[in-house]
Amino acid sequence: GDSVTQMEGPVTLSEEAFLTINCTYTATGYPSLFWYVQYPGEGLQLLLKATKADDKGSNKGFEATYRKETTSFHLEKGSVQVSDSAVYFCALPRGFQKLVFGTGTRLLVSP
Amino acid sequence: EAQVTQNPRYLITVTGKKLTVTCSQNMNHEYMSWYRQDPGLGLRQIYYSMNVEVTDKGDVPEGYKVSRKEKRNFPLILESPSPNQTSLYFCASSSLLGVATDTQYFGPGTRLTVL
Numbered sequence: 001g002d003s004v005t006q007m008e009g010p011v012t013l014s015e016e017a018f019l020t021i022n023c024t025y026t027a028t029g030y031p032s033l034f035w036y037v038q039y040p041g042e043g044l045q046l047l048l049k050a051t052k053a054d055d056k057g058s059n060k061g062f063e064a065t066y067r068k069e070t071t072s073f074h075l076e077k078g079s080v081q082v083s084d085s086a087v088y089f090c091a092l093p094r095g096f097q098k099l100v101f102g103t104g105t106r107l108l109v110s111p
Numbered sequence: 112e113a114q115v116t117q118n119p120r121y122l123i124t125v126t127g128k129k130l131t132v133t134c135s136q137n138m139n140h141e142y143m144s145w146y147r148q149d150p151g152l153g154l155r156q157i158y159y160s161m162n163v164e165v166t167d168k169g170d171v172p173e174g175y176k177v178s179r180k181e182k183r184n185f186p187l188i189l190e191s192p193s194p195n196q197t198s199l200y201f202c203a204s205s206s207l208l209g210v211a212t213d214t215q216y217f218g219p220g221t222r223l224t225v226l
Contacts, residue, residue, distance in 0.1 A: 004153075036217075041219070042219055042220070043115070043201055043217035043218050043219045043220050044154075044201065044203075044217040045217070046214055046215070049214075089153065089154070097142050097144070097159070097161075097205060097207070097215075098144070098156050098159065098169065099154070099156075099215060101153040101154040101155075102153055103151055103152060103153040104153055
């Protein structure tokens with residue numbers, strides 16, 4: 001069935017470092033792909049999305065490109081900040097309105 | 112402000128004592144759902160509702176009930192909680208109309224501990 005695989009965390013970086021969080025998916029067809037972010041003590045927020053192959057989603061300095069050849073949707077940011085510390089979830093829709101989530105990757109950014 | 116609210120945010124209870132976690136959204140969304148989040152498992156859907164009086168099971172419905180008597184509210188009911196229902200619960204909503212139907216809005220979460 002449809003599934004999402006994310007890299008294990010935590011990812012620990014210093015401020016201004018480059019970030020990559022890997023996400024690969026298994027799905028029938030070419031569904032939309034999402035990255036959600038969960039800040040400490042809060043619910044999930046949509047960070048970015050891509051609706052078709054080769055699309056690039058971007059928001060708040062984060063980017064992810066929908067690559068059908070490698071079935072990947074890796075999240076990147078050129079220069080992380082302490083405020084980016086959070087848990088990041090890759091997700092895809094399965095069925096009607098339901099989201100399938102990866103296990104989440106915790107990012108810790110130190111000053 | 113558009114939001115999904117949940118209450119309580121934290122709850123410690125004992126095995127077998129019925130409880131209800133409330134969820135309310137102010138965006139007039141048709142679709143609402145409940146997820147539970149467990150370490151190493153990500154989020155898994157418990158139940159969902161496409162509109163008033165229309166509910167259906169998600170991936171892990173055992174031990175839970177829901178109701179949708181009003182469009183804005185979607186309570187999660189645990190009639191006889193057990194320790195394996197200790198988890199972090201999220202309510203989510205989305206519109207079934209317009210262009211942003213794939214965007215789901217999440218509540219802040221309810222951390223439940225069943226002793």
